[in-house]
Amino acid sequence: MPRAPGLTAPLLGLGLGLVLSLSGTAAADCEFLGQAERLTFTPVARTRWLAPRVRAPGTLDHLYGTVRRFLSAVQLNPFPSELVKTLLNDPSSVKVDEVVRYQAGYVVCAVIAGLYLLAVPTTGLCFGWFRCRQRCGGRVKTEHKALACERGTLMAFLLLTTLVLLVGLVCAFVTNQRTHEHTGPSVEAVPETLRSLRGLVSNVPQELQAVAQQFSLPQERVLKDLDGVGLVIGNVIHSRLSSTVYLALASLHSLGQALQVFVDHLRALNATVAELQVRQEHLEPAVRERRERLLTLLQQPGCQGDCSGALSWARALELSADFTQVHSVDAVVRQLQGVPEANFSSMIQEDNNTFNALPLLAAMQMASTIRELKEVVAQESKGLRTLAEGFPGLKAASRWSQALEELERSSRPYLQEVQRYETYRWLLGCVLCSTILLVVICNLLGLNLGIWGLSAREDPSHLEARGEAGARFLMAGVGFSFLFAAPLILLVFATFLVGGNVETLVCRSWESGELFEFVDTPGNLPPSMNLSHLLGLQKNISVLLAYQQCKEGAALWKVLQLNDSFNLEQHLDISQFTQKLQWEVQSLKMDVQNLDLLTPAAHRDLEALRSSGIENITYRDLLVQIQKPVVKADVEQLAQQLEGLAQAQGNPVLGQQLQEEAQGLRNLYQERVITQQNLMAKLNQSMRVLESSALELQLQTTEVLANVTHLKAELPTRVDHILKNVSECFLAREMGYFSQYLAWVKEEVTQHIATCQPLSAALDNSHVILCDMMADPWNAFWFCLGWCTFFLIPSIIFAVKTSKYFRPIRKRLSSSSSEETQLFHIPRVTSLKL
Helix, strand or coil: CCCCCCCCHHHHHHHHHHHHHCCHHHHHHHHHHCCCCCCCCCCCCCCCCCCCCCCCCCCCHHHHHHHHHHHHHHCCCCCCHHHHHHHHHCHHHCCHHHHHHHCHHHHHHHHHHHHHHHHHHHHHHHHHHHHHCCCCCCCCCECCCCHHHHHHHHHHHHHHHHHHHHHHHHHHHHHHHHHHHHHHHHHHHHHHHHHHHHHHHHCHHHHHHHHHHCCHHHHHHHHHHHHCHHHHHHHHHHHHHHHHHHHHHHHHHHHHHHHHHHHHHHHHHHHHHHHHHHHHHHHHHHHHHHHHHHHHHHCCCCCCCCHHHHHHHHHCCCECCCHHHCCCCHHHHHHCCCCCCCCHHHHHHHHHHHHHCHHHHHHHHCHHHHHHHHHHHHCCCHHHHCCCCCCCCHHHHHHHHHHHHHHHHHHHHHHHHHHHHHHHHHHHHHHHHHHHHHHHHHHHHHHHHHHHHHHCCCCCCCCCHHHHHHHHHHHHHHHHHHHHHHHHHHHHHHHHHHHHHHHHHHHHHHHHCHHHHHHHCCCCCCHHHCHHHHHCECCCCCHHHHHHHHHCCCEHHHHECCCCCCCHHHHCCCHHHHHHHHHHHHCCCCCCCCCCCCCHHHHHHHHHHHHCCHHHCCHHHHHHHHHCCCECCCHHHHHHHHHHHHHHCCCHHHHHHHHHHHHHHHHHHHHHHHHHHHHHHHHHHHHHHHHHHHHHHHHHHHHHHHHHHHHHHHHHHHHHHHHHHHHHHHHHHHHHHHHHHHHHHHHHHHHHHCECHHHHHHHHHHHHHHHHHHHHHHHHHHHHHHHHHHCHHHHHHHHHHHHHHHCCCCECCCCCCCHHHHHCCCCCCCCCCC
16 A cells, blocks of 8 residues: 555654664663554455455356357457447447448358257158158168168267267256256345445544544553553662662662761770870889889898799889870860761661652653643544545535435346346256256267167067167157257347347457447546546546546545545644654653752761871880880789799898788789780771771772762762653653554555545456356356257257167178177067967
């Protein structure tokens, strides 16, 4: 079906532009929306289509082809344009010699039929008169040697002729019945076709109105999609941003935890250093006092044992780690005072909730725009509203309907006459075929009885009645042949003359196109038979061109001469409607300012950490002091050595003093040194954590702040970009529904509603009805009946000749060696005396 390029060009151009403008990411966004579903429209064209009539292939096709070839040999002349023109315009001026010249083949056949009509009945009358006078026929009077050969030959020819008659008779019966069966439906198809064509133009406006009303299908589908488009767009935006946003929130959550841990350790370090310094101030005098007393005791002259070794340990009894030399981190701690101010876990949870609520947020923000979109979609295109009103076929429809109604009314009597005469023809054909059947039956019975009688001649008791009966059946068949030869040849010639001219004058010229050429030539048809005017064709379109265009599916206004031109593309132009829809869809906006990834408090925490100077903390001084013992000497070992010296002293007072010093050292160690060591271990743990994470935390803080700041600034742009892509995808999908509607409308209007294809279908069906379903079996009937009619002549001849040999032979040869005599010996009848 040819498509007008301007029909859906704006809409298709819009759809193509949208598709080509989508990038790879945009195409992925379209996957969330899905493809446009296939809409199902209700056909509105009424049932005025003519089912194509086709004769089913059958066993008679070869017979039909043989008859056509025979008629082509009979009628060698082309279509007689001048003769038909004169016959239609001025019948009185038709010259008989021209008709005879064109119908030369039929004239020859008429002469043959006339000779047959005269010769066969006349011969039958003469034969009957001579038979009554015993002048011909009878029996074989003398038996001779060649009798069996002659008899067998005649019987074979008669049987062959009878079989040929039987085959022709079967074909005649079948074609006669086929013609009768096809005539009824073919005649009924004429008013049916005319009634169907009456609504070709008159029903178009109502059906166009029904087509325009189905514009509601794509409208309802688009309105249904608009109900949830806000959530769909929000889900697409959420899906496209989820990886980036979730990654940023995860980094913020991790940084918040690291910040909390770092600040805790930093504060712990500062507090531990301060406590160490305080304890060191109390520990140092106590150690110094113990050292001095031990030096006094161990240097007394009365000291016995290894006093010199203990003296060297006592000299080492002084503090080793000096935390007064450690730089304070109070400045950094003051910078991080109140950090973290924000609750990062709560903030991340809130951001997650806000981000996950994007679909609902999108639906709320787009609600007003979607309402405006629905108002635009609910509007009806102006061109579609005037689709039915703009069809210019009202006056033409009335004229067309009246003409077809008048044609249908005037054709009914003729069609009834056709059916009546067809019934007569069928009955006459059945009767005459039955007469040929009688001839065939007589021939077959005569042959059977005759052969039976011949085979029984050797029986002395047989009376030769069987052979006589066979001969009489043959002669009965001859009598039927002579009796019905005249009506047979008359029926054959009458049907031959009608069917042959229909085939050669109408069907053959119809198939070759000569009939269309004759009709389209000006002046060939009288004004009352001007088909172009009767059909209401446009002035520049011939009947043949109209038939070809209608067969290809041309619209009515392209072929028929309507009141005015009809521009279907203009009525189906919904570009203004689609432009409004496109503008409204492109106006969809979404504000994501509520998605604040980093609260001001959290931002201050990270800025405070970044500017706190944690990277400037000198951990070397702490490490040097931590690596030192609290006291240079091993206090427990010194106490143990003093206890040994106390027991070795001979002076009880000195021993008691050493014992007391040993216990004092143990108490000092337990109460102060161990506490100092624990604090140093705690300090070491905090220092290790701070030293290992300070630089990384500083870099991570800078990076996260930069990423979050960039993401927050870029988020509206990305949302707008995604929203634009999704809107274009949505628009392309919704335009697909309107494209489906427009394509369906054009197909429905041009191929089903306002199509002139029923005209070409009516002509094609007329050709099939006239030529394939009526003319072919009609011509095959007279061909088979004529076949049987002419084969009655050899049947008569062979039946008369063969019947002589079935009767008794009067004289025989006396030779006993004769095979004929021995084979057909008839015993003499003698009288018996009692």
